[in-house]
Amino acid sequence: MNALVKEPTVTWTDVGAVTDVPRRGARRVPSPRGDIAVFRTGDGQVFALIDACPHKGGPLSQGIVHGSTVTCPLHGRVIDLATGEATGVDRGTGCAPVVPLEVRDGRLFLGLVGG
Amino acid sequence: MTASRERLVVIGNGMAGCRAVEDILKRSPDRYEITIFGAEPRVNYNRIMLSPVLAGEKSFDDIVINDAAWYADNAITLHAGRAVTAIDRARKVVEAEGDLTVAYDKLILATGSDPVRLPLPGADLKGVVTFRDLDDVDQMVAAADAGGAAVVIGGGLLGLEAAYGLARRGMKATVVHLMDVLMERQLDSAAGFLLTEALAERGVETVLSAQSEAILGEDGKVTGLKLQDGRVLPCSILVMAVGIRPSTALARACNLPVGRGVMVDDQMRTGDADIYAVGECAEHRGIAYGLVAPIWDMCKTLAASLTGDEAATYEGSLLSTRLKVSGVDVFSAGAFAGGEGCEDIVFRDAGRGVYKRVVLQDGKVAGAVLFGDAADGGWYFDLMRQGADVRGIRETLIFGQAITEGLSGLDPSAAVAAMSDDQEVCGCNGVCKGQITGAIAAQGLTTLDAVRGVTKASASCGSCTPLVEKLLKLTLGDGFQAQTGPAPMCKCTHHTHDLVRQAILAQDLKSIPAVMQAMEWTTPEGCASCRPALNYYLVCAWPGEYQDDKQSRFINERVHANIQKDGTYSVVPRMWGGMTTPDELRAIADVADKFSIPAVKVTGGQRIDLLGVKKDDLPAVWADLNAAGMVSGHAYAKGLRTVKTCVGSDWCRFGTQDSTGLGMRLEKFMWGSWTPAKVKLGVSGCPRNCAEATCKDVGVICVDSGFEIHIGGAAGLHIRGTEVLTRVASEDEAVWTICALVQLYREQGWYLERIYKWMDRVGLDAIKAVMADETERRALYDRFSYSQRFARIDPWAERVAGRHAEEFNPLSRRLEFAPA
Incomplete structure (x- = not known):
């Protein structure tokens, strides 16, 4: 993540409140690079990934969130929310890119480039 | 001086x-x-x-x-x-x-x-206090002496201690919390659930996910708290414990x-x-x-x-929390954030009400939540602060310091061998090591099941199963056969589907966290496999009572449409018994035009599928279909899907009975029901079987003398013809029998187990025996009817009316820039 934060042109954009994302669930944020999936785990942690499974591009935001993973709704790949990587037997088969995400005062900020 | x-x-x-x-x-x-x-x-x-x-x-x-x-x-x-x-x-x-x-x-x-005071209307009324100093305590004690009810806003550490104190002093205390988990900063949802229960036993009620709207008063004195959903909680004292500044x-x-x-x-x-x-x-x-x-x-x-020592520095603190409520032992430290290299170790003891979770990251303790037995909190916190590598003690870490240090240096098999014969292995049934090894030797036991049958060791909660297996291996050497028989539900539990379902009924378990605690789940909140199963088992066991957990449903059942490979959805309105009208067809055509739906397909279940609908459009599509009188076809559900019919005696020259009418009657009665896996029905008006009823989960073949009820067909991954369950004379009897049969399947089937697999497992004869018992059949039918009172609700109409709107709307407007 540090490598991403180093980008000098990153702008942080408020996309909503942490509580707008259901526990053990996700919401989508449309972007020029396709949807971004913002997840919130049962323990209240939040993560953001590009909303596409490394397997066949399934929308991860529509999967079941358990622990700090999500199960892709299309073919059941289990993706680690912190790294975007496939886990278990599928480890090493690809990765959904991580989107920089910060929480400030209960609001979600995504790190974007441009402007 | x-x-x-x-x-x-x-x-x-x-x-x-x-x-x-x-x-x-x-x-x-x-x-x-x-x-x-x-x-x-x-x-x-x-x-x-x-x-x-x-x-x-x-x-x-x-x-x-x-x-x-x-x-x-x-x-x-x-x-x-x-x-x-x-x-x-x-x-x-x-x-x-x-x-x-x-x-x-x-x-x-x-x-x-300073304590934060919420700027609510009425916040300056007498009897509205914070919980910071002795004066606040004196005010609360005085209020408690007068009796009545107390409301505490804030379900954090301080709020809970305030509520508990007021309850101890005889008040009816209610905690109102904005979040859906108490102490959400310190606890995970499993521990939060246990805390809610433990507080209820101590006279503190909890209202979660509740937004306060106004404090009500009379003559300048507080009389209650009004919530945003309209509820009013009466009280004579109101404590704000929402944080400090x-x-x-x-x-x-x-x-x-x-x-x-x-x-x-x-x-x-x-x-x-x-x-x-x-x-x-x-x-x-x-x-x-x-x-x-x-x-x-x-x-x-x-x-x-x-005092002159400039070298001393403060580098920040790691935090740990203990709740000071008598008899409720709660400890929390560190973080439970998942991520690469993170691993959960969970231990539950339902008998003692214990839940422990230790989070490891890269071989070190990153966090711990302990409920019910927090004696080892300090030890985990020390390990965390030291950044100690715990990989060597991973196996026993969760059992605490005494056991871990007692067994240190021994490998697990040696540790088992070193146990004395009178050391207890199975706490649930009080079985010692000697009894187990003795039974294995004396009776020639070779399997876990055999040991369970003879000694009862590991037959209850199952948490000592690995230990009993080690004893088998140790006693038998190569003669040990690994476990066969029914597999556990998933990797989160040792228990089978049947045992979990029995426990739900026997122990009155009415929520997913309650089941996980009682059945000693080994993960904090289950997985994508057990959560939907438990949700179904609870829906089935407690109709009208259980609150469906949306987040434990597969996407299709969450959004009431079928996800497609490109992330769009397909929408199938119900066509009762496969009958439709020109108005319905016009409405479908209009919807397809209006929303530029790219594909319209006639399904095998005699309905029409609208393919390629964008998620954001779903509620609007449903609104139009609803307006034309159509409801969800549940083509996405582990539940009743279609009832396929032929035109029967109405039109067909061979028809013996009104198969279309029976199909529509069945569908109108049974729609909306949840089942372990999908259920498709077919009703054919004569043995020529144009409705292909003999490859459906439940089929009816009409004959001159009445109705043949068939069961266990499939035409999917496996192709199977049905078996005949019974013959009945009247349409009423056909409906009663089919509903009773489906209810039996609802109560016995394992989640995702189709009817034919259930039938193979329990045996057709066993099903026939139940259905032949008039009293039992009647009771099954009654349970199905009761459950249907809460199930025959169109989920589309609910969502058109705004339910779960967040599910269909993006979190924010479209971003201008791409993510970094």
Whole structure:
């Protein structure tokens, strides 16, 4: 993540409140690079990934969130929310890119480039 | 006393201020001439013990840290109940009420924090208090003496302790919490659930996910709290325990750098070299702490720097939390954030109400939540602070320090071999090692099931299964056969589907967390495999009572449409018995045009599928279909899907009965029901079987003399013809029988097990026997009918009306820029 934060042109954009994302669930944020999936785990942690499974591009935001993973709704790949990587037997088969995400005062900020 | 002594002034007579002075005196008793200002008119007491005072478990005298003699003995001047009004940094004096001016050489700000007061209408009514000092406690005690009800806003540590104290004093106490988990910063949802239950047993009710709207009053006195959803909770005292804010007014007024708190460096120095800040008013490296342990650490550093040891630094604190509610043992430390290299170890003991979770990251303890038995909290916290590598003790870590250190150095098999014969293996059934090895040898047992059957070891909660298996291996060597028989539900549990379903009924388990605790799940919140299963089992067991957990449903059942490979959805409205009308067809055509739906397909189940609908459009599509009288076809559900029919005696020259009518009647009665896996019905009007009823889950073949009821067909991955279950004479009997049969399947089927697989497992004869028993069949039908009262609701119409709107709308508008 540090490598991403180093980008000098990153702008942080408020996309909503942490509580707008259901526990053990996700919401989508449309972007020029396709949807971004913002997840919130049962323990209240939040993560953001590009909303596409490394397997066949399934929308991860529509999967079941358990622990700090999500199960892709299309073919059941289990993706680690912190790294975007496939886990278990599928480890090493690809990765959904991580989107920089910060929480400030209960609001979600995504790190974007441009402007 | 000599004139050469430096003058030290401390603003704040609380825990931080006095501890700082104590630490300074310990290091250098004669260095300073000390003056302490305290806002409260009393000596220094242990604020964190106010909760036991409120609960009547301690008195004020018990919690005094430093009495008047301490101030006198150390020649400290105490101005209690006298507020400081200003700091004059140029003249180096503090000014206090009553024209008092005291000069300082060094100044410590230990002003603590103020409780946050929500700006609700009615917040200034009498009886609305915070929970910060002894005056607050006195007000609460006085209210409790008058009896009645109390409401506490805030389900954090302090709020819960306040509510518990008020309940102990005989009030009906209710905690109102904005979040859906109590103490959500410290607890995971499993522990939060247990806490809610434990508090209920102690007379504290909990209202979660509740937003306060207004405080109601009469004659200037509080009478209740109104929530945003309209509920009113009556009360004669209302406690706001929603957090604290560092008290920084003095620092701000004299232009010291202030963020959230008064900013300090690693020596606890503020922006002024002679002014220090410590405790809850201070902000160090961006953090303002609200717990006692960091305060002690800060005081130690502060005392060092004020007595000439400039090398001492404060580097921030790791936090741990304990709840002070009698009989409720709760501990929390560190983080539960998942991520790469993270691993959960979970232990539950349903009998003792224990839940423990330790989170490992890269072989080190990253966090721990303990509920019901927090004795090892300190040990885990130590391991965490030391950053100790725990990979070597991973196997026993969760059982705590005593067991881990007792077994250290032994490999697991050696540890089992080293157990004495009278050591207990199975706690549930009280079986010792000797009994197990004895039975294995004497009776020639070779499998886990056999050991369970003979000794009962590991037959209840199953948590000692690995140990019993090791004993088998140890006793038999190569003769050991690994476990066969019904597999556990998933990797989160040792239990089979059947055992879990039995427990749900027998133990009145009515939520997913309740099942996980009672059945000792080995993960904090289950997985994508067991959560939907449990959700179904609870829906089936407690119709009308169980609150469906949307997040435990597969996406199709969450959004009531079928996800397609490109992330769009398909929509299938119900066509009862495969019948439709020109109006319905026109409405479908209009919807397809209006929303540019790319594909319209006739399905095998005699309905029409609209493919390629964007998720955001779903509610609007449904609204139009609803307007034409159509409801969800549940083509996405583990539930009743279609009832396929032929035209029967209405039109067909061979038709023997009204197969279309029977199909529609079945569908209208059974729609909306959830089942272990999808259920498709077919009704054919004669044995020519145009509705292909003999490859459906349940089929009906009409004959001249009545109706043949078929079961267990499939035309998917496997192709199977049905078996005949029974023959009945009337349409009524056909409906009763089919509903009873489906209910039997609903109650016995394992989640995702189709009817034919269920039939193979339990046997057609067993199903026939139940259905032949009139009383039993009747009872099954009645349970199905009752359940249907809550199931025949169109989920589309609910969502058109706004239910779960967040599911269909993006979180924010479209971003202008791409993610970094």
